[in-house]
Amino acid sequence: GQNIDQPTEMTATEGAIVQINCTYQTSGFNGLFWYQQHAGEAPTFLSYNVLDGLEEKGRFSSFLSRSKGYSYLLLKELQMKDSASYLCAVLGGGGSQGNLIFGKGTKLSVKP
Amino acid sequence: KAGVTQTPRYLIKTRGQQVTLSCSPISGHRSVSWYQQTPGQGLQFLFEYFSETQRNKGNFPGRFSGRQFSNSRSEMNVSTLELGDSALYLCASSWSNTDTQYFGPGTRLTVL
Numbered sequence: 001g002q003n004i005d006q007p008t009e010m011t012a013t014e015g016a017i018v019q020i021n022c023t024y025q026t027s028g029f030n031g032l033f034w035y036q037q038h039a040g041e042a043p044t045f046l047s048y049n050v051l052d053g054l055e056e057k058g059r060f061s062s063f064l065s066r067s068k069g070y071s072y073l074l075l076k077e078l079q080m081k082d083s084a085s086y087l088c089a090v091l092g093g094g095g096s097q098g099n100l101i102f103g104k105g106t107k108l109s110v111k112p
Numbered sequence: 113k114a115g116v117t118q119t120p121r122y123l124i125k126t127r128g129q130q131v132t133l134s135c136s137p138i139s140g141h142r143s144v145s146w147y148q149q150t151p152g153q154g155l156q157f158l159f160e161y162f163s164e165t166q167r168n169k170g171n172f173p174g175r176f177s178g179r180q181f182s183n184s185r186s187e188m189n190v191s192t193l194e195l196g197d198s199a200l201y202l203c204a205s206s207w208s209n210t211d212t213q214y215f216g217p218g219t220r221l222t223v224l
Contacts (some may be wrong), residue, residue, distance in 0.1 A: 030210050042202060042215040043155075087155065091210065099168050100145070100204075100213060102155040 004103035006088050008034045011109045012078055020073045020086050020106045028093020033100065034062050034073045035087040043087055047073065075108075083110045114139065114200045116205050116216035124222045130191040137184050138170060141204030142211065144186040146178060149200040158201075160209060190221075198223045205214055 004024045012018040012103040024032070035043035047057055048065035049071060061074040075082055085105040092099040117136045125131050137144050146158040157170040161180035184205075190197055196199040200220050204213035 015166070033212065035215075042217045045212055045214060048212055096216075098158065099157045099170065100155075101157070102147075104154040 001085060002090075002092075003099050004088055004090060006086075006103040006106045008104065009107045009109070011061040011111060012075075014078055014080060014110055014112050016075065016078050018078060018108065020075075020088075020108070022071045022073070023102055024069050024071070024087035024090050024101075025087070026092060026101055030093045032062075032071050033089045033091065034071075035089060035103065037085045037087060039084075046086075046092075059099055063069045077086050078110050080110050080112070082110075083108060085094065114205060116214055118201075118203050119218040120219060121217060122220045122222075124224065125182050125193050126224050127193055127195060128132075129193050130189065131193060131221060132187055132189045133201055133203075133221075135186045135188075135203030135205075135216060137186070137203075139215060141205035141207055141214075142204045143209050143211070143213075144180055144184065145204045145206075146188050147204065148172070148185070148212045149202055149218070150198075158188065162209060180183050186218070193223045195223050197221065 006022045034046040047062040054063045059076045064071045087105045088103040089100045102108040119134045127209045143162045145160040149155045160168040165181045181188045200218045202218045203216045207212045
């Protein structure tokens with residue numbers, strides 16, 4: 001089957017660093033995406049990894065290990081506006097090509 | 113460049129009715145995917161269209177259908193609505209089915 005796991009909720013303090021982990025088991029793989037979703041809004045694209053390693057984009061970084069089926073999203077210098085759900089998604093391959101398989105999301109609360 | 117647009121934004125229907133939702137992709141994007149988001153199941157893939165052809169379909173009953181027009185605009189239809197169809201329906205567009213998907217604001221469907 002296809003499965004993506006990430007923690008349900010996390011809490012962090014403004015200015016701190018937080019790491020959101022994601023593990024996946026899918027029948028195909030064409031890349032791993034992270035999206036941010038504020039309550040009542042659409043998901044917005046944050047990052048994309050298709051090769052192993054770290055991708056950095058400002059305050060956000062994402063890491064991928066394909067052999068371990070593991071990714072994390074690192075958020076630095078947390079701000080109150082970072083309070084949102086973070087969705088890990090794998091782009092399927094083969095018969096699932098074009099199909100983003102999502103985890104249930106991690107609700108991050110940033111406290112002052 | 114304009115983003116993905118979806119109409120209507122909110123819809124209230126009663127059980128047994130049918131509904132049609134519309135999605136206009138980012139200009140130049142030819143792949144359109146549809147997702148259903150509920151609190152319990154998260155984001156689940158419905159189907160993906162490219163050049164007016166459905167290339168991939170998720171695990172939803174036949175009551176859920178869609179189509180894509182020559183200008184890449186897409187519609188999805190749900191017939192014989194059930195209470196469990198109440199959800200946020202999201203459309204996402206991309207250049208191809210292996211590229212980053214960008215989401216529209218969604219249509220919030222409530223079935224009474």
